[in-house]
Amino acid sequence: MSLLVELRNLRIDTHERTLVHNVNVDIRPQKVTALCGPSGSGKSLTARAIMGVLDVDPGIQEGSLRYPILDPQKDWFASVCKQGMSAQHELLEESRVLRGKYFTYSPQSASSALNPGRTIGRQLELAILRRDNPPEEMGKEIARILSEVDLRASVAGSLPSELSGGMAQRAALAIAVAPQPQLVIADEPETGLDPLLRRGVIELLVRVVRQNGAGLLLISHHEETVNRIADDVIRLPKGGGGHV
């Protein structure tokens, strides 16, 4: 089966130092891949590179990025390596069609994932509209997705500020899976949650992603969590660099 993501030999530099080097990531469909390592090892940066969202100067120096399930030949980093910020901006624009559709992203804190100025229902609706064939009965679909993440349908009318931390995290997860992506990238979804809630949210994340037939790239520094749920683990040492 084709891989969802094939990242090879990634190296990202600032003017002062190398942030990550020699990072290789293969993400299989419908599998949980964990990217783990200590703080500053470049986990989030690697995930952003996979999404084509980079704003590091001079940025990508080496590496290739392919989405084999879409196009096995196309190397998205071919015109970006050693080309600086402008090339990264072009990559950002070029890969925009994939974000929110082929893969979705759930950032570290739910407060960043949810737009405080919009109700959860409206945000879910926007996410659902990214599907190739959006359902006709939007209200029912929103209620279904909310129930999938153990939230009541009435949450659709709430603003993010009206939700508790755990509810906000579940709402963020609902928004991440709503477009029915091939891959969900979750950046430390347990951040800011107490240990009990953390376990619940991670298990829910894995369950929902599997139900939707998507792959999951989980960024975490909790070894216990990673060992429990991941099919593949990529460990980045301090200073970046790692393999499956």
Add this chain to the structure above:
Amino acid sequence: MKRLLFAVVLLCFSSLLFASLKAPERSTPGSVLSPYSYVQPFHAESYEKCMSAGTTTTKSMGFGNASQESSSKMDPEICSSMYWMGTNRSGVPLVEYASQGAKIVLFPSIFAGLLTCLFAIAGGLLRCMNIPFVDSVTQVFSEIVGALPRMVVIVICALLLPRELRGLLPLAILWSILSAPTAMDEAGAVAMRLGGARFVEALRAHGFGAFRIYLYHIVALNLRPVVVRQGAEVMMQVVFLELSLSYLAIVAESGSLTHSDDVRSWAELLHMGYAAVVVNEPSMHALMIGLSLIALIVVMATSLSTMARAR
């Protein structure tokens, strides 16, 4: 709720716009010998008597367009009451003060409000862009401008402006610049609560383009309440600034700093009202009109802020 507030804002704004459009270019010269002196606001009974004389037109009912010629054909005691807001001691209709005052404040206050909105938007967006150099420049600007005593700067600039350039607009722009640090800081704080650059990154990861992220998700959905509130507050403050500077000029018996001497400000209504309170002159209605106009501005600004906050 939102619609109701919108209706209130629209009503207040239309009243001010209508009044300023109808305002005469120059104020009616008054005379202490005028038979209209201290006419109280409109009474239906006397209005009917006046209309039955058949010599007046709607045009002469208000906004200071009544000419001495047309009113001389009628009983002045009766027809003077057609000035439905009454007149002052010199026979000048108070509606003229209201309309000309609206004309003085309307454009500069709205312009200053919009300028402040732009400053607030810039403050919020710059914080989201997370460019260290720009953040430093903004910080320096905020610290220097924010430390200036606003009213002192305004008075000095008002006095330094050449007489032909005097007007409310330059002072309103200056007030808006002096208010910019507050507006930018507050919008910046909202942007930081959103997550700043991380929020932008999350939206990018959802596949939104730069235009939609910055203008729609950040400005329209999240910065809107604070931007509109800052703009509305500055709009209101510019009106108060005009009132205070004009009042100062009246008390000091000097030329106005905010408008030409041919037109009259709302401050004169308040000054007349002051006489009613202190020396018991029969001009209490002038004070009421002045305060009502100020209330109109406060209601408009408050409704605008609440409307932007409402879901």
